[in-house]
Amino acid sequence: MTIDAYHAALAEGRAMPLDWWHACSLRIDQREPEVQAWEALAEAPAALDERLAERPLYGVPVGLKDIIETVDLPTRWGTRGYLHSDGALVDAALVTLLREQGALIKGKTVSTEFAYFTPGKTHNPHDLTRTPGGSSSGSAAAVADGMVPLAFGTQTAGSMIRPASFCGVFGFKPTFDTVSAAGVKSFAPSLDTLGWFARHIEDICTTFSALTRAPRITPLESLAGVRVGVRSLPGDVAPDDDVEQALAHAQSRLEQAGATLVPLALDARYEALVEHQKVVMAYEAAQTLASEYARFAAQMGPKLVELLEEGRAISHARYLEARRATNAMQQALSGVFDEQVDVILAASAAGVAPQGIEATGDPLYCRAWTLLGVPCLNLPLSHGTAGMPVGVQLVADRWQDQRLLQIARTLMSQEVPA
Amino acid sequence: MTIDAYHAALAEGRAMPLDWWHACSLRIDQREPEVQAWEALAEAPAALDERLAERPLYGVPVGLKDIIETVDLPTRWGTRGYLHSDGALVDAALVTLLREQGALIKGKTVSTEFAYFTPGKTHNPHDLTRTPGGSSSGSAAAVADGMVPLAFGTQTAGSMIRPASFCGVFGFKPTFDTVSAAGVKSFAPSLDTLGWFARHIEDICTTFSALTRAPRITPLESLAGVRVGVRSLPGDVAPDDDVEQALAHAQSRLEQAGATLVPLALDARYEALVEHQKVVMAYEAAQTLASEYARFAAQMGPKLVELLEEGRAISHARYLEARRATNAMQQALSGVFDEQVDVILAASAAGVAPQGIEATGDPLYCRAWTLLGVPCLNLPLSHGTAGMPVGVQLVADRWQDQRLLQIARTLMSQEVPA
Numbered sequence: 138m139t140i141d142a143y144h145a146a147l148a149e150g151r152a153m154p155l156d157w158w159h160a161c162s163l164r165i166d167q168r169e170p171e172v173q174a175w176e177a178l179a180e181a182p183a184a185l186d187e188r189l190a191e192r193p194l195y196g197v198p199v200g201l202k203d204i205i206e207t208v209d210l211p212t213r214w215g216t217r218g219y220l221h222s223d224g225a226l227v228d229a230a231l232v233t234l235l236r237e238q239g240a241l242i243k244g245k246t247v248s249t250e251f252a253y254f255t256p257g258k259t260h261n262p263h264d265l266t267r268t269p270g271g272s273s274s275g276s277a278a279a280v281a282d283g284m285v286p287l288a289f290g291t292q293t294a295g296s297m298i299r300p301a302s303f304c305g306v307f308g309f310k311p312t313f314d315t316v317s318a319a320g321v322k323s324f325a326p327s328l329d330t331l332g333w334f335a336r337h338i339e340d341i342c343t344t345f346s347a348l349t350r351a352p353r354i355t356p357l358e359s360l361a362g363v364r365v366g367v368r369s370l371p372g373d374v375a376p377d378d379d380v381e382q383a384l385a386h387a388q389s390r391l392e393q394a395g396a397t398l399v400p401l402a403l404d405a406r407y408e409a410l411v412e413h414q415k416v417v418m419a420y421e422a423a424q425t426l427a428s429e430y431a432r433f434a435a436q437m438g439p440k441l442v443e444l445l446e447e448g449r450a451i452s453h454a455r456y457l458e459a460r461r462a463t464n465a466m467q468q469a470l471s472g473v474f475d476e477q478v479d480v481i482l483a484a485s486a487a488g489v490a491p492q493g494i495e496a497t498g499d500p501l502y503c504r505a506w507t508l509l510g511v512p513c514l515n516l517p518l519s520h521g522t523a524g525m526p527v528g529v530q531l532v533a534d535r536w537q538d539q540r541l542l543q544i545a546r547t548l549m550s551q552e553v554p555a
Numbered sequence: 556m557t558i559d560a561y562h563a564a565l566a567e568g569r570a571m572p573l574d575w576w577h578a579c580s581l582r583i584d585q586r587e588p589e590v591q592a593w594e595a596l597a598e599a600p601a602a603l604d605e606r607l608a609e610r611p612l613y614g615v616p617v618g619l620k621d622i623i624e625t626v627d628l629p630t631r632w633g634t635r636g637y638l639h640s641d642g643a644l645v646d647a648a649l650v651t652l653l654r655e656q657g658a659l660i661k662g663k664t665v666s667t668e669f670a671y672f673t674p675g676k677t678h679n680p681h682d683l684t685r686t687p688g689g690s691s692s693g694s695a696a697a698v699a700d701g702m703v704p705l706a707f708g709t710q711t712a713g714s715m716i717r718p719a720s721f722c723g724v725f726g727f728k729p730t731f732d733t734v735s736a737a738g739v740k741s742f743a744p745s746l747d748t749l750g751w752f753a754r755h756i757e758d759i760c761t762t763f764s765a766l767t768r769a770p771r772i773t774p775l776e777s778l779a780g781v782r783v784g785v786r787s788l789p790g791d792v793a794p795d796d797d798v799e800q801a802l803a804h805a806q807s808r809l810e811q812a813g814a815t816l817v818p819l820a821l822d823a824r825y826e827a828l829v830e831h832q833k834v835v836m837a838y839e840a841a842q843t844l845a846s847e848y849a850r851f852a853a854q855m856g857p858k859l860v861e862l863l864e865e866g867r868a869i870s871h872a873r874y875l876e877a878r879r880a881t882n883a884m885q886q887a888l889s890g891v892f893d894e895q896v897d898v899i900l901a902a903s904a905a906g907v908a909p910q911g912i913e914a915t916g917d918p919l920y921c922r923a924w925t926l927l928g929v930p931c932l933n934l935p936l937s938h939g940t941a942g943m944p945v946g947v948q949l950v951a952d953r954w955q956d957q958r959l960l961q962i963a964r965t966l967m968s969q970e971v972p973a
Binding site for chain 1: 638640644645646647648650651652654655732734735736737738741744745767768769839842843844845846847848849850870871872875878879882885886953954
């Protein structure tokens with residue numbers, strides 16, 4: 138059920154304001170022992186504030202990645218407890234922005250350690266022996282499993298798009314800085330971006346408009362006239378068969394919806410962005426988590442310690458080189474979007490969710506786009522090995538989020554040919 | 556005394572490691588009842604960690620604006636208590652980065668309310684009937700009064716450069732994102748920038764290298780070959796006589812040091828940046844402080860409430876227009892720096908510090924530069940009305956901080972002609 142469908146049911150008296158909350162609670166009761174998506178669950182609200190009845194997220198239960206601070210729920214930042222807060226002095230800005238739009242905070246979802254690689258307890262709801270991806274593991278799994286219709290995460294490398302692909306849901310990372318990250322633990326401040334997961338593209342769109350107060354996004358009749366460039370970054374690594382097939386399937390859906398596929402050549406400077414992203418992430422994380430490292434290094438996962446120490450060894454000159462290259466490629470890519478394509482179709486992840494929950498998979502195909510600050514949307518269009526979901530991402534130019542969402546919404550509104 | 560001079564005295568046995576700390580304590584005891592620069596003072600350390608003796612900030616007492624969170628000192632964010640923390644779970648990243656370089660946290664300095672306009676209790680040490688400027692009021696006043704050699708603040712509109720000008724000290728706002736703001740209250744995330752005040756340009760440079768691990772900045776023999784464009788933003792508002800004279804004096808100092816003054820025409824699009832900065836600041840602050848507004852609006856200063864409500868009324872489209880224009884002008888300005896000038900000389904503030912401490916002055920001449928993310932350095936070169944300090948700022952392209960500091964250090968190392 139979409140948010141709009143729920144609101145229609147409320148308006149027609151076919152549903153009560155707390156129905157969705159209770160349905161989610163029931164699903165969580167059934168499935169949480171196996172999926173393990175949650176760090177903390179909120180008490181049911183006694184009643185809803187009817188003054189918010191016309192707001193776009195009225196009565197919608199929402200999950201929040203556990204690096205988003207809350208006054209009335211604990212936060213542990215994926216640390217398994219070495220850093221623990223019983224409640225923040227002030228809610229993260231996002232929490233208030235959601236509540237003002239009528240949303241109900243269902244609870245805090247599992248994050249990897251400080252949203253880096255040390256995994257939490259969450260399993261992929263499509264196959265409990267596999268990872269849901271990370272770092273926004275619990276939010277992606279909870280949405281995929283029907284525990285909540287909407288959940289928030291963050292992306293610094295590939296922490297929204299990869300779990301969305303692994304879990305078979307829509308995952309949207311808007312343009313950098315679209316939603317204020319106040320009260321959200323930072324990792325690499327020039328990369329960290331709040332985003333959200335949903336099972337319906339309509340709900341991704343509704344949430345974008347609710348948080349930014351942009352106009353509602355309505356589908357076009359078709360994608361006639363929309364130019365889609367097909368180009369993953371990096372482009373010099375051959376994706377596996379599942380990803381190739383997902384890209385081919387998406388191309389055919391896009392063409393059937395009227396879009397024009399455009400061959401897209403991007404020069405070698407774009408290939409260097411993956412490495413620049415690693416430099417920016419490590420350098421900034423070493424600064425940003427300096428206090429956590431000073432106190433908790435002995436309790437941190439080895440991959441996090443390794444990154445923070447690697448970051449300290451990166452020279453200021455190398456960091457500036459990466460920042461300057463990013464700026465140059467942002468301008469170059471804007472030229473590509475101005476002249477050649479409306480959106481780019483790219484791989485979301487290196488394949489289906491890997492076996493095991495000791496690792497969360499590789500963010501390879503997300504690093505460059507995150508560095509560029511462009512909006513990215515995972516489309517859960519395909520299934521691959523063992524029937525597992527495999528997504529593709531649509532990418533647009535910075536600040537073209539509305540156009541990107543409109544194209545995706547139009548694509549999803551087309552009948553799927555047999 | 557500069558940091559380097561103190562370290563030389565330590566090396567030669569002419570000073571003890573805690574001497575500077577105790578000298579600062581004495582000065583604070585004498586002057587704090589009148590200047591009122593501090594929110595909280597730290598206990599004297601029992602001894603210094605000698606393993607840090609070779610670090611660039613060893614033994615240097617430092618003030619921190621009270622929006623920078625600390626584990627062992629309270630934080631009140633300039634709210635006079637409606638938001639109060641006895642101690643954060645984790646220090647702001649800056650605190651650990653400073654301690655690792657040997658610095659000693661002397662205490663927390665007065666900030667305006669959430670670093671916006673509601674003033675704190677601080678007076679200008681040059682004339683207690685005048686404002687020190689804001690929002691980094693206590694840090695600027697403490698450094699100007701000799702209470703600490705180094706203090707940190709933030710700039711979102713003009714909160715470093717304006718108080719530096721009013722208090723007659725060097726104030727440096729580096730390129731946006733140079734020092735991680737983790738643990739620093741955010742106001743408008745795409746503008747907020749950590750910076751620092753010192754009485755000596757050498758100490759500004761030492762601190763830059765200590766925090767970024769960039770190489771030490773050494774002066775050139777002269778400014779021969781350095782091109783300086785003279786251009787304030789906005790350029791269509793005539794500064795008052797004190798500022799005109801300060802700009803003229805700075806030009807003459809620069810020319811005497813060998814620099815070439817270059818007439819600099821910037822087109823009308825640059826004039827629009829002041830208005831774009833107001834839009835970005837209000838839109839982002841309304842999001843970022845949504846939780847504080849929801850809980851504390853009744854206790855907030857009227858100017859802050861007005862800004863947050865104004866921010867809520869700004870459309871997403873208007874915000875995007877400002878972000879796109881900023882991006883375009885950043886690229887255009889980089890072209891100016893590539894082709895025409897090495898640095899720009901501009902007004903720091905609209906005049907000397909105004910009478911009264913009920914307001915902190917106007918950030919007009921800082922808004923555009925802050926929006927552009929470029930590094931800005933206040934040079935305390937002149938005095939105006941009533942003998943009050945009046946500064947000018949040098950501005951460089953993004954990521955050209957080292958070049959900017961080297962030019963300023965060279966300028967200050969030249970003999971001042973009679």
